[in-house]
Amino acid sequence: MEAFAYVAAFLIAGILFLAFILTLAKWIRPNRPNVEKLSTYESGEAPMGNANIRFNPRFYLIALMFVLFEIELIFLFPWASVFHHPDLEKASPVWSSYALVEMFIFIGILALGLALAWVKGYLNWEKPIAPSLPNDSPIPDQAYQKIRDKYVSK
Amino acid sequence: MELITTVFIAKAIIVGVVFAITLGVAAYSTYFERKIAAFMQDRIGPDRAGPFGILQPLADAVKMFMKEDFIPANSNKWLFIAGPCLSMLTALMTSAVVPFGDSVTIGGATFDLQGIDVNIGILWVFGIVSLGVYGIMIGGWASNNKFALLGAIRAASQNISYELAMGMAIITILMITGSLSTKEIVEVQQNGHWNIFYQPLGFIIFIICAFAECNRTPFDLPECETELIGGYHTEYSSMKLGFYLFAEYINMFISGAVMATLYFGGYDYPGVDFVTQQFGSNVASFVGVGALIGKSLGFVFVFMWVRWTIPRFRYDQLMNLGWTGLIPLAMYNVVVTGFGILVGKPFMVSIAGLVLLIAALFVYDQLLVKKKIA
Numbered sequence: 001m002e003a004f005a006y007v008a009a010f011l012i013a014g015i016l017f018l019a020f021i022l023t024l025a026k027w028i029r030p031n032r033p034n035v036e037k038l039s040t041y042e043s044g045e046a047p048m049g050n051a052n053i054r055f056n057p058r059f060y061l062i063a064l065m066f067v068l069f070e071i072e073l074i075f076l077f078p079w080a081s082v083f084h085h086p087d088l089e090k091a092s093p094v095w096s097s098y099a100l101v102e103m104f105i106f107i108g109i110l111a112l113g114l115a116l117a118w119v120k121g122y123l124n125w126e127k128p129i130a131p132s133l134p135n136d137s138p139i140p141d142q143a144y145q146k147i148r149d150k151y152v153s154k
Numbered sequence: 155m156e157l158i159t160t161v162f163i164a165k166a167i168i169v170g171v172v173f174a175i176t177l178g179v180a181a182y183s184t185y186f187e188r189k190i191a192a193f194m195q196d197r198i199g200p201d202r203a204g205p206f207g208i209l210q211p212l213a214d215a216v217k218m219f220m221k222e223d224f225i226p227a228n229s230n231k232w233l234f235i236a237g238p239c240l241s242m243l244t245a246l247m248t249s250a251v252v253p254f255g256d257s258v259t260i261g262g263a264t265f266d267l268q269g270i271d272v273n274i275g276i277l278w279v280f281g282i283v284s285l286g287v288y289g290i291m292i293g294g295w296a297s298n299n300k301f302a303l304l305g306a307i308r309a310a311s312q313n314i315s316y317e318l319a320m321g322m323a324i325i326t327i328l329m330i331t332g333s334l335s336t337k338e339i340v341e342v343q344q345n346g347h348w349n350i351f352y353q354p355l356g357f358i359i360f361i362i363c364a365f366a367e368c369n370r371t372p373f374d375l376p377e378c379e380t381e382l383i384g385g386y387h388t389e390y391s392s393m394k395l396g397f398y399l400f401a402e403y404i405n406m407f408i409s410g411a412v413m414a415t416l417y418f419g420g421y422d423y424p425g426v427d428f429v430t431q432q433f434g435s436n437v438a439s440f441v442g443v444g445a446l447i448g449k450s451l452g453f454v455f456v457f458m459w460v461r462w463t464i465p466r467f468r469y470d471q472l473m474n475l476g477w478t479g480l481i482p483l484a485m486y487n488v489v490v491t492g493f494g495i496l497v498g499k500p501f502m503v504s505i506a507g508l509v510l511l512i513a514a515l516f517v518y519d520q521l522l523v524k525k526k527i528a
Contacts, residue, residue, distance in 0.1 A: 006165055006270040007278075010250045013169050014243045018397075022239075025219045025393040038227040040299050041388055051228070051298040059311050062473070066314040069481075073321045076488075077277065080328035084495050100492045111485055114477075123477045125470030 061122055072110050079103055168268075169250075176249045179451070180403040181211040187403075187458050194462045215396075223392035230296040237293025238390065238397035244286040245404035251275040252411045253337045255421045255443035258436045268337060275336035276324055279412055280317075283367055286405070287313045290369075290376065293398070294386035305385030308469065309376035312366055315476035316373075320363035322484035323356045326491040327416050330500065340420030348419040352500045355487045355508055357417045359480055361456075364409040366476070368402060371461040375469055410453030414446055421446045486511065 040047040079099065082088060088095045117123055185200065185207070192199025200207035225234055253268040272278055287310050294306020327349060328334065331342045343349055350357050366373040377385030384390075387398045414420060421442030430438040467475070487507070494503030 004272065006169075007250065007272065009165065010169055010247060010270065011243075013173065014246045017173065017246075018239050018242055022235075022393060025223070029220055029392060030222050032222065033224065035227075037222075037224050040226055040228055040297075041383070042300065043383065047228075051300050051303060053300050053303065055304065055307055059307050062311050062315060066318065069318050070314075070321075073318060073325070076322070076325050077328065077334075080325045081332055081334055083329055083332070083492070085332055096496050100496050103492065104489060107485055107488060111482070114481060114485075118478060123474070125473045 058125060065117060065122065068113070069110070072106070075106070076103070172249050172252075172254070173246065175254075175447070176246065176404055176407060177400075179407045179447070179454075180400055181215070183403045183406060183454055184214065184399075185210050186454075187461075190455070190458045191462055194459075218393050218396035221392040223394065224389075226298065226389050228298040229389065230298070233292050233296035234389075235394070237289055237296055238387075238394040238401070239289075240292060241286065241289030241401040242397040242404075244282050244289060245401040245408065248279050248282045248408045248412070249404075251278050251336050252408065252415060252446075253340050253420055254411075254446055256435070256439040258439045260436075271335065271337050274334045276328070276339065276416070277334050279336075280321060280324060283320075284313070284317055286367070286401075289401070290386050293390070297386075297389035299389050301382045301384070302386050302388045305376045305378075305382045305388070308382075309369060309386055312369075312373065312375065312472060312476070315473060316363040316366035316480070319359050319476065319480035319484045320367065322481070322488055323353075323360040323363065324416070326353055326356045326487055329488075329491055329495060336415055336420075340415055340422065343419040344422050345426070346419070346422070346424065348417065348422070350417040352494075352504050353417065353487075353491070354504065355483065355511070356491070357413075359484050359487065360413060360416070361453075362475075362480060364413065365457070365460065366472075368405045368409055368457070370402070370406065370457055372464040372467050373472060374466060375472060378466060406454050406457050407450055410450035410457070411446065413453055414449035418449050483511075 040051065042048070083099045083103070084096050092098075188210070189199045189207075191197075200210040203209040203213045225231055250270050251268070251272060253271070255268075290309040290313075291306045294302040294309070297303070327339065330349060330352060331339045333339065333342075339349075365371075369376050375385075376382075377387065379385075382388070387395055390398060421439075423442060423445035426438055426442070429441055490503060490507035491500070494500040494507070497503055
């Protein structure tokens with residue numbers, strides 16, 4: 001318990017330090033706001049619409065999967081600290097092997113889940129598709145075919 | 155009662171000293187970042203403020219204080235202030251559990267050269283590091299700016315993805331030591347039994363994740379100038395911007411210290427016994443503090459070195475590396491480590507695991523990757 005009192009001491013010291021710096025900065029810096037300065041910066045243009053834009057839903061998928069894996073990770077922490085514990089080892093000689101096999105099954109399920117997400121394509125970030133440029137060149141496309149065949153077949 | 159007061163004063167001094175070390179090192183990291191960048195690009199770097207530009211961090215701090223501070227009219231004012239403060243606070247709090255040195259005895263009382271020796275030390279670091287996402291997320295959201303929001307989402311997504319692999323790398327360390335206390339993790343590694351020899355793969359995973367968690371190049375997509383202006387701190391100015399930038403340098407130093415603690419024996423150095431015999435245990439402890447800080451600064455140098463060596467990733471590459479590269483690798487590492495401890499030869503099995511992995515990757519490369527191109 002005593003150690004956590006020092007945690008609180010650290011927290012309070014940190015907050016005081018930040019408050020001190022911010023207050024000091026507030027005292028000595030100039031403050032001359034105007035409408036232009038306070039407007040949202042959008043590369044020099046006048047800001048358009050609301051800033052809470054829609055973004056790629058894949059971020060939500062990542063967050064969901066993170067929650068799943070993080071919970072599995074939390075189960076691993078207590079296991080790691082008792083795995084191969086000398087007292088438990090003494091109590092039953094097969095403890096370590098038992099704990100290890102159990103955890104192999106657990107990590108196996110974890111890996112299976114990851115493999116499923118991988119195969120289903122949830123981990124694929126949309127890759128940029130290079131636009132196909134119109135071929136204005138006077139050289140016909142077939143002229144390159146020989147070179148393509150040469151390198152692609154290897 | 156008197157003893158408690160003494161201990162409390164000692165702890166207060168240690169809190170102050172830990173903060174001072176962290177902030178001082180972080181301040182001078184900015185100077186050395188610029189000097190090292192200059193060296194690598196064949197320039198001179200900052201040389202005007204004081205001899206060799208040594209007062210440059212001071213000049214930067216004065217500039218940060220004197221600049222006018224805007225809070226954009228459309229922003230959420232309190233969250234806008236809370237963002238950088240949270241970022242800075244989480245960066246400072248991780249330094250609390252780093253064991254800077256062994257104990258020293260002054261006037262009959264023994265002090266640990268460590269902020270707090272909580273029994274969940276490494277879990278504390280892990281938890282606080284994950285809280286660091288909130289600082290960026292809140293700041294980016296409260297700015298009410300499209301670029302800041304995108305940067306914040308990128309940062310959050312990136313940090314949570316790399317946290318998983320990082321957690322699994324930490325678990326392998328716990329399996330070896332059987333304790334969550336940072337002090338005990340260091341004590342197990344004394345006399346050259348550093349974890350790096352037993353966990354080479356774990357260390358590689360951990361250092362890559364540390365780069366991602368600190369938002370350093372090549373993983374600095376949240377503040378990618380070419381795409382997002384300034385990323386999550388686009389709207390910030392003056393001291394609040396300073397907090398964000400400073401938090402990054404503190405995180406760099408602390409992650410260096412954590413890596414030294416977990417993998418490089420913490421305050422252990424060759425010849426501890428000799429120094430203890432010659433000069434007493436107090437001197438040995440203080441040399442140990444120097445050793446730890448030296449190791450952390452070595453890692454800070456690696457951070458800077460990599461910044462000017464490897465270009466920035468694309469976002470899909472970053473996500474692929476995290477989810478389909480590092481997490482399976484970390485799982486493999488947990489299995490190999492568990493097997494090694496069970497057999498009783500952790501060193502041999504870890505090397506065998508690494509060799510097996512490289513062989514498997516080589517075979518995969520030979521069989522599949524070339525066919526895919528064809």
